[in-house]
Amino acid sequence: MIIDRYSASLILVLSLFVGILDASAGDFDPVYRACVAECEKTGCVGERCFPHCKFLSDSVAAEGPWYMQEPLYLKWKQWDCQSDCRYNCMVDREKEREALGDGPVKYHGKWPFRRVFGIQEPASVVFSALNLAMHFHGWLSFFILLYYNLPLRQDKKAYYEFASLWHIYGLLSMNSWFWSAVFHSRDVDLTEKLDYSSAVALLGYSFILAILRSFNVRDEAARVMVAAPLLAFVTTHILYLNFYKLDYGWNMKVCLVMGVAQLLIWAIWAGMSKHPSRWKLWVVVFGGGLALLLEIYDFPPYHGFFDAHALWHATTVPLTCLWWSFVRDDAKFRTSNLLKKTKGL
Numbered sequence: 283m284i285i286d287r288y289s290a291s292l293i294l295v296l297s298l299f300v301g302i303l304d305a306s307a308g309d310f311d312p313v314y315r316a317c318v319a320e321c322e323k324t325g326c327v328g329e330r331c332f333p334h335c336k337f338l339s340d341s342v343a344a345e346g347p348w349y350m351q352e353p354l355y356l357k358w359k360q361w362d363c364q365s366d367c368r369y370n371c372m373v374d375r376e377k378e379r380e381a382l383g384d385g386p387v388k389y390h391g392k393w394p395f396r397r398v399f400g401i402q403e404p405a406s407v408v409f410s411a412l413n414l415a416m417h418f419h420g421w422l423s424f425f426i427l428l429y430y431n432l433p434l435r436q437d438k439k440a441y442y443e444f445a446s447l448w449h450i451y452g453l454l455s456m457n458s459w460f461w462s463a464v465f466h467s468r469d470v471d472l473t474e475k476l477d478y479s480s481a482v483a484l485l486g487y488s489f490i491l492a493i494l495r496s497f498n499v500r501d502e503a504a505r506v507m508v509a510a511p512l513l514a515f516v517t518t519h520i521l522y523l524n525f526y527k528l529d530y531g532w533n534m535k536v537c538l539v540m541g542v543a544q545l546l547i548w549a550i551w552a553g554m555s556k557h558p559s560r561w562k563l564w565v566v567v568f569g570g571g572l573a574l575l576l577e578i579y580d581f582p583p584y585h586g587f588f589d590a591h592a593l594w595h596a597t598t599v600p601l602t603c604l605w606w607s608f609v610r611d612d613a614k615f616r617t618s619n620l621l622k623k624t625k626g627l
């Protein structure tokens with residue numbers, strides 16, 4: 283009898299726990315759930331009604347199933363309806379909670395953010411755009427330094443052996459921050475996958491780059507040997523996320539391992555090499571490590587705008603500036619070393 287009661291309560295606790303793990307506290311709330319279900323049926327939350335939901339029910343009733351018409355357009359409408367319903371139910375529920383003296387809770391894995399012109403997380407969008415601008419500025423000044431300021435070889439190529447690797451890095455970074463800005467403006471299945479995929483691609487590539495630069499791998503064949511297995515893994519991981527399962531926990535582990543590994547590689551290299559700009563590496567590694575803590579110690583948005591994730595995007599802006607400055611220094615350093623060698627011969 284005791285065992286029965288024990289196992290029953292254990293199952294109850296476990297099922298509650300699974301329920302909590304499965305959904306955020308906010309969308310677990312029956313009041314919120316009822317509000318969203320009602321809204322998706324009627325297109326209204328209280329006095330506020332949303333044209334997207336109206337459109338959806340009209341078209342389905344009048345012209346047959348939505349996929350028979352322009353599917354992507356109608357799909358967007360459906361997303362708009364769901365998003366409007368969820369947002370307005372969340373705002374109402376959060377007001378009620380505040381009146382009761384309760385703090386904010388997460389909905390569908392996200393804190394309750396205030397929208398600005400329909401943008402879901404304005405602070406994260408602004409910081410993503412700033413990161414994008416920083417990478418563009420950094421890459422452009424690197425390009426100008428290489429091809430206009432530093433001496434070129436007779437075949438008009440740069441002396442710096444890692445030039446093309448950094449060009450690809452610049453492109454992947456800008457791509458990743460572009461999709462980050464899009465994703466934080468409007469969080470739907472498609473934008474989420476594009477953001478995650480480009481972030482994983484950038485992280486994987488910069489991991490390869492960290493190995494190639496710190497071990498000074500200059501031989502083309504050796505570079506391919508190092509890059510191939512990692513590229514294969516990263517590609518498989520991206521395909522897995524997109525076409526099999528968007529597993530947040532597993533993706534977090536993969537990203538954390540690749541991220542920490544490259545920070546360690548740069549840190550050890552900065553400690554061992556006599557690179558003239560190694561202090562910049564130290565700052566970026568420590569800054570990057572501290573910024574990572576913001577991702578781990580998640581806190582709700584201040585005034586509905588600045589949460590841990592937005593601040594994390596903010597900290598990478600100055601770090602990016604310093605990072606490209608290191609890359610430029612590295613290009614100068616390697617070029618002058620190579621020129622000294624050729625003169626010595």
Ligand SMILES: [Zn+2]
Binds near residue numbers: 406462466591595
């Ligand atoms: Zn983000």
